[in-house]
Amino acid sequence: MEANVPKIKVRFFASMREVFQEKEREIELERFSTIRDLLKLLCNTYEQRQRIFDQSGRNRADITILKNGRHIQFLDGIETRLEEGDEIAIFPMIYGG
Amino acid sequence: MLVEGEIKRYERQIRIFGEEGQKKLKKAKVFVAGAGGLGSPILIYLTVAGIGKIKIVDHDVVELSNLNRQVLHWYNDVGREKVVSTQKKLKKLNPNVEVEVISKTIDEGNIDELVGDFDMIVDAMDNFPTRYLLNKTALTKNIPFFHGAVHGFYGQATTIIPGKTGCLRCIFPKAPLPTTFPIVGATCGVIGCIQATEVIKYIVGVGSSLENRLLMWDGLNSTMDETIFERNLQCEDCSKWKRMFQR
Numbered sequence: 001m002e003a004n005v006p007k008i009k010v011r012f013f014a015s016m017r018e019v020f021q022e023k024e025r026e027i028e029l030e031r032f033s034t035i036r037d038l039l040k041l042l043c044n045t046y047e048q049r050q051r052i053f054d055q056s057g058r059n060r061a062d063i064t065i066l067k068n069g070r071h072i073q074f075l076d077g078i079e080t081r082l083e084e085g086d087e088i089a090i091f092p093m094i095y096g097g
Numbered sequence: 098m099l100v101e102g103e104i105k106r107y108e109r110q111i112r113i114f115g116e117e118g119q120k121k122l123k124k125a126k127v128f129v130a131g132a133g134g135l136g137s138p139i140l141i142y143l144t145v146a147g148i149g150k151i152k153i154v155d156h157d158v159v160e161l162s163n164l165n166r167q168v169l170h171w172y173n174d175v176g177r178e179k180v181v182s183t184q185k186k187l188k189k190l191n192p193n194v195e196v197e198v199i200s201k202t203i204d205e206g207n208i209d210e211l212v213g214d215f216d217m218i219v220d221a222m223d224n225f226p227t228r229y230l231l232n233k234t235a236l237t238k239n240i241p242f243f244h245g246a247v248h249g250f251y252g253q254a255t256t257i258i259p260g261k262t263g264c265l266r267c268i269f270p271k272a273p274l275p276t277t278f279p280i281v282g283a284t285c286g287v288i289g290c291i292q293a294t295e296v297i298k299y300i301v302g303v304g305s306s307l308e309n310r311l312l313m314w315d316g317l318n319s320t321m322d323e324t325i326f327e328r329n330l331q332c333e334d335c336s337k338w339k340r341m342f343q344r
Contacts, residue, residue, distance in 0.1 A: 011322075012312045013322060015251065015316055016247075035145065057207065061271050061273065064269060066324060066326060069268075069325040069327040070326070070329060071270055071326075073270045073271070074267075074332070075272070075332050091324070092251075093273045094226075094247060094248035094251055094253060095131060095223065095224060095225050095244045095246050095248070096134065096223055096247045096248045096278035097134055097135045097224075097245070097247060097285075
């Protein structure tokens with residue numbers, strides 16, 4: 001029997017909507033997928049990769065990623081596991097005033 | 098106690114929250130950090146709403162490049178301290194409001210004294226290191242912190258209540274590198290007005306606020322969205338509150 005495939009929802013905000021050309025997407029992932037797997041799946045263009053990953057292949061510090069309302073830095077960072085029903089929010093950190 | 102002129106001046110909002118609400122506004126003491134892009138709409142609307150006392154801290158001088166967004170400052174103010182320009186305008190807008198201004202850079206050594214016994218802190222800063230100081234001070238003093246930030250056509254706002262919501266560090270654990278930012282003045286208007294609305298509602302005690310919700314304005318597509326956030330157990334700034342609530 002085929003294993004259950006976790007389905008998650010990704011929501012993009014602010015300039016991330018321009019970068020990814022969408023507001024939100026539901027994605028089916030392989031079991032035991034992580035935020036890193038998700039980001040790799042999402043980033044299909046050079047610009048997308050530039051905006052999400054730094055030169056060392058980590059997620060950029062100025063892009064906020066929340067999993068179910070919690071910053072991934074307080075979880076397992078880019079290695080945070082994803083499960084059925086998770087909601088991921090991705091947005092740039094803005095600081096002007 | 099409201100005097101006759103005040104009842105007439107605030108009549109349209111007294112219809113919403115009554116004279117009792119107006120008295121609460123008159124009793125309130127609001128600390129606003131920054132008198133620039135966000136500070137301008139925040140201060141204008143808090144002043145006309147009849148806040149009793151407003152303290153404003155900003156260390157900058159008005160520059161020509163500020164004038165596309167910092168609507169409290171006009172062409173003739175270029176070269177003047179922002180707090181001086183601000184006080185002059187606010188006094189003309191509403192002489193009933195006590196406006197105290199301080200031309201200083203907020204830092205770790207003076208923030209506690211600057212905020213003093215004020216009831217709440219409004220974020221109109223342009224950098225995260227100072228925002229973290231404001232966040233921490235609000236947590237220490239157990240007073241609400243009204244966050245706002247802008248960039249280009251985008252803006253965000255949330256209301257932080259110590260012990261009840263996540264704090265600024267829970268959503269943004271690390272400051273981005275500081276650079277100058279592009280900005281359309283109207284974006285400051287949108288976000289500053291949302292912050293002023295949050296402050297007024299909190300004081301009067303009406304509606305529901307942006308607690309554990311980060312509201313995000315996308316002016317490019319004219320959409321307003323929000324994402325929820327939670328208190329983070331490992332947050333270095335509000336862990337004190339977590340310990341208290343876990344007891």
